[in-house]
Amino acid sequence: MLTAILTIILFCIMIIPHELGHFVVAKLVGVQVNEFSMGMGPLLFQKQKGETLYSVRLLPIGGYCAMEGENEESGNPRAFNNKKVWQKIAVLLAGAVMNVITALLVMIIAVTVSGIPTNTLDSVVKNSPAEAAGLQAGDRVVAVNDVKTSGWIEVVQEIDRDKSGKEIRITVDRDGKKQNCTVQPEYSKKEKRMMVGIACR
Structure with missing residues (x-):
């Protein structure tokens, strides 16, 4: 219908x-x-x-x-x-x-x-790899494995690029200061891609 x-x-x-x-x-x-x-x-x-x-x-x-x-x-x-x-x-x-x-x-x-999703984190899933790595809502993802990101699509692509499950380095801008977080991605059968438990604005 x-x-x-x-x-x-x-x-x-x-x-x-x-x-x-x-x-x-x-x-x-x-x-x-x-x-x-x-x-x-x-x-x-x-x-x-x-x-x-x-x-x-x-x-x-x-x-x-x-x-x-x-x-x-x-x-x-x-x-x-x-x-x-x-x-x-x-x-x-x-x-x-x-x-x-x-x-x-x-x-x-x-x-x-x-709206168009940005590279600024809106939320971090509880008990997710992102939370374990110390990522916080409000962080702006500026790079994934040293590859610069300016939008949500780029962030997702870089996280999903290596499906071996190796740790990745996510660089964020938090209150004007850059910080590196090591995250262990997990493969989602539902989404059919590697995920870390973040959502962007």
Whole structure:
């Protein structure tokens, strides 16, 4: 059920802006848009505004921008088929451009909401190798085995680099002073990587 809901949301996020891109650019270059619909299937609501019929349909799995002369020849000078080549290309490309913009906005929002993990420790798991080695919340991991780290991904990669279980040296910045801690990583079957019991902010 959750998968179906997420699929519908994905369709709405990608298809509606895609069609909106076609719609906006079509209007800008003077193409007559007969109907702009959000959703597919049975009609729920519609309103005529100027030459365009705006509609909302039952199934939120898409939408469409119906332009004059898009699928057939039309004598209307404002029909899609009678526009200049560059105008046609602009209308067609607008959908893809909107998809890219939408994807970027979604990623920016996701990162803003969830944040980007840093290399500063938020917590140290109790009775973990990290706690035994003396690591503390607030420590900033600046290097693992002398390899400089500036973010959480780099910290994880360096800890997981050697799966033999050998001790590793984690260098942290604590209150402006660098300290070295020797840690014995443990392999996590659940995470499928070497872990020491730390979480970053």
